[in-house]
Amino acid sequence: xxxxxxxxxxxxxxxxxxxxxxxxxxxxxxxIPTSGGDGHQIxxxxxxxxxxxxxxxxxxxxxxxxxxxxxxxxxxxxxRPSVFLDKLGERLAFERTGTRLYEALIAKFDEVGTWExxxxxxxxxxFHNEELAHFELVREAIEYLGGDPTVVTPSADVSGVTxxxxxxxxxxxxxxxxxxxxxxxxxxxxxxxGWHMLIRLAEAFGQNDLSxxxxxxxxxxxxxxxxxxxxxxxxxxxxxxxxxxxxxxx
Amino acid sequence: xxxxxxxxxxxxLARQNFSWRDIVRVPFSKLDDDAFTRxxxxxxxxxxxxxxxxxxxxxxxxxxxxxxxxxxxRVDQHQQTMVNWLLPPDQSPLETTIGYEQVxxxxxxxxxxxxxxxxxxxxxxxxxxxxxxxxxxxxALMDRIEGKxxxxxxxxxxxIVPGRPTSEEHRAPEDDLRNWYDRKKAQPISKLNAxxxxxxxFQTHDYYMNVGPTFADPVARQLYAEIASIExxxxxxxxxxxxxxxxWMEKWLLHEATEVYNYxxxxxxxxxxxxxxxxxxFCDYELGQLHFVMDLxxxxxxxxxxxxxxxxxxxPIKYESHRDYVRQVLSKEMNLRAVGYRxxxxxxxxxxxxxxxxxxxxxxxxxxxxMVAAGYRWYTGTELGKQARAS
Numbered sequence: 001x002x003x004x005x006x007x008x009x010x011x012x013x014x015x016x017x018x019x020x021x022x023x024x025x026x027x028x029x030x031x032i033p034t035s036g037g038d039g040h041q042i043x044x045x046x047x048x049x050x051x052x053x054x055x056x057x058x059x060x061x062x063x064x065x066x067x068x069x070x071x072x073x074x075x076x077x078x079x080r081p082s083v084f085l086d087k088l089g090e091r092l093a094f095e096r097t098g099t100r101l102y103e104a105l106i107a108k109f110d111e112v113g114t115w116e117x118x119x120x121x122x123x124x125x126x127f128h129n130e131e132l133a134h135f136e137l138v139r140e141a142i143e144y145l146g147g148d149p150t151v152v153t154p155s156a157d158v159s160g161v162t163x164x165x166x167x168x169x170x171x172x173x174x175x176x177x178x179x180x181x182x183x184x185x186x187x188x189x190x191x192x193x194g195w196h197m198l199i200r201l202a203e204a205f206g207q208n209d210l211s212x213x214x215x216x217x218x219x220x221x222x223x224x225x226x227x228x229x230x231x232x233x234x235x236x237x238x239x240x241x242x243x244x245x246x247x248x249x250x
Numbered sequence: 251x252x253x254x255x256x257x258x259x260x261x262x263l264a265r266q267n268f269s270w271r272d273i274v275r276v277p278f279s280k281l282d283d284d285a286f287t288r289x290x291x292x293x294x295x296x297x298x299x300x301x302x303x304x305x306x307x308x309x310x311x312x313x314x315x316x317x318x319x320x321x322x323x324r325v326d327q328h329q330q331t332m333v334n335w336l337l338p339p340d341q342s343p344l345e346t347t348i349g350y351e352q353v354x355x356x357x358x359x360x361x362x363x364x365x366x367x368x369x370x371x372x373x374x375x376x377x378x379x380x381x382x383x384x385x386x387x388x389x390a391l392m393d394r395i396e397g398k399x400x401x402x403x404x405x406x407x408x409x410i411v412p413g414r415p416t417s418e419e420h421r422a423p424e425d426d427l428r429n430w431y432d433r434k435k436a437q438p439i440s441k442l443n444a445x446x447x448x449x450x451x452f453q454t455h456d457y458y459m460n461v462g463p464t465f466a467d468p469v470a471r472q473l474y475a476e477i478a479s480i481e482x483x484x485x486x487x488x489x490x491x492x493x494x495x496x497x498w499m500e501k502w503l504l505h506e507a508t509e510v511y512n513y514x515x516x517x518x519x520x521x522x523x524x525x526x527x528x529x530x531x532f533c534d535y536e537l538g539q540l541h542f543v544m545d546l547x548x549x550x551x552x553x554x555x556x557x558x559x560x561x562x563x564x565x566p567i568k569y570e571s572h573r574d575y576v577r578q579v580l581s582k583e584m585n586l587r588a589v590g591y592r593x594x595x596x597x598x599x600x601x602x603x604x605x606x607x608x609x610x611x612x613x614x615x616x617x618x619x620x621m622v623a624a625g626y627r628w629y630t631g632t633e634l635g636k637q638a639r640a641s
Binding site for chain 1: 271276279280281282338339340342394395396397398399401402465466467468470630631632634635637638639641
């Protein structure tokens with residue numbers, strides 16, 4: 001099976017078209033820009049829009065004041081519950097999309113196989129189930145704090161935009177399992193930091209039970225991160241030494 | 251008070267100017283603005299796109315009209331840009347798609363409910379149930395591929411349930427053509443309705459054709475390919491309900507009136523003040539354009555534009571949930587099928603051989619829309635929520 005690191009006819013560099021690129025470079029060197037200045041003009045436009053743009057959106061107040069009161073969210077002066085709910089919304093969206101990422105990854109695994117010391121199907125399914133459980137954990141936490149788990153908070157929205165590229169890589173049938181794991185690594189790194197942040201917030205709001213449960217989720221995420229790093233590292237070593245021997249899934 | 255379009259002259263064409271900063275404004279908020287703000291923005295982009303499309307076709311066939319057409323078309327170009335650039339960049343192509351289908355459902359329902367001609371009403375209801383199904387299929391795609399809830403876009407105004415199954419919507423071309431209204435007998439609202447829905451469907455087709463290949467997932471690429479094909483059928487259907495004997499000038503006049511009518515409709519219900527100001531400005535621009543074309547109509551056709559246009563604008567399009575109306579149509583007309591210009595009860599009468607053969611071949615390697623929504627039932631917060639609670 002052809003691998004992405006096999007030598008081929010990649011045409012994107014100038015080395016594949018020496019005569020044409022030589023002409024092109026000469027033309028560019030002798031051309032005269034029609035407007036003066038440099039790339040800093042872009043900054044001026046960006047700043048103008050930055051000055052005039054409202055935020056992406058808002059975090060709604062807790063859906064049930066009773067729930068918020070029960071959770072003691074109003075007790076802590078100087079702490080805004082909306083910050084906690086915004087970040088919980090982010091984690092919820094990320095874990096839910098993460099679950100779908102693992103589904104796409106498992107489909108790829110089933111078709112193309114793995115490598116020695118690469119991921120196993122059971123591991124991928126296990127991680128998928130943990131992402132799903134984390135999504136449910138965050139949903140419960142939001143409800144417990146009187147929030148609405150169906151809301152897309154501003155941070156959830158941003159994480160959705162950030163994840164688009166990861167989805168594109170993993171769902172592309174032409175990208176390899178290793179490419180997909182590289183995209184997953186980005187997700188797991190962000191996820192790991194996200195759980196650290198949620199633990200800090202839970203502690204700031206005196207939510208010790210939530211903090212304990214978030215620590216457990218973080219332990220899972222640590223394992224995901226280490227595993228993905230390990231699989232990628234082994235794959236690179238094997239590729240370096242003469243190509244990865246694909247192993248068909250059992 | 252209803253707008254008297256024959257006496258309100260709006261802003262003269264010479265004063266309809268733009269700068270790039272003026273055109274490229276701050277978009278609406280995907281999170282905080284009402285879903286109908288998005289619906290209005292999407293539809294108005296379609297209305298302007300149709301104005302430009304018509305203008306080009308007219309220009310190719312009418313050498314004496316080329317200069318005035320080009321002048322108005324240039325303004326339409328910048329109006330369309332200003333409107334379409336109101337879509338926020340954090341709204342993904344699939345989220346925008348959900349918005350497009352919400353337009354198709356809610357605007358078509360409003361039009362169908364207010365259309366005076368019973369046959370045209372039926373045409374709209376027929377198309378409505380198909381777009382309604384597209385919304386369900388795309389919602390399943392969004393849930394199952396991206397882990398996102400389409401209702402974050404729909405804001406609970408529009409149901410996510412199956413309509414006439416997309417896999418059964420594929421028909422032979424001759425079964426997508428309909429009877430047309432009679433230009434001498436039809437009420438003006440019928441003409442404005444036809445242009446409005448045709449414009450909406452045309453831009454939907456073009457949008458799917460553009461964004462479909464940007465998806466990496468083969469399931470998404472297949473689904474966009476399938477639904478874009480139905481949108482092409484819908485354009486064929488809605489294009490055919492306009493009288494082909496209308497003169498070029500009549501059609502131009504009606505396009506301008508449709509633009510006025512639609513901006514006026516948007517203006518009635520817009521909740522975002524920044525965007526309401528745009529609807530007001532463009533309503534005034536369109537009145538200016540309409541009067542420019544009215545003068546031209548008098549010169550070219552030696553007729554009074556009042557023969558074609560209504561004195562006052564009809565009742566505006568209702569930008570609100572049509573849940574009950576759609577449910578009624580669903581319960582009564584799910585089994586309707588089309589044979590030639592007729593609608594038939596698919597449980598009692600067979601579709602044409604041409605359609606059955608065409609559909610069988612298209613679906614011969616499986617149906618993307620059936621596959622993506624296999625066993626799918628919308629659930630608040632995505633079907634993973636249900637799965638997580640069950641496990």
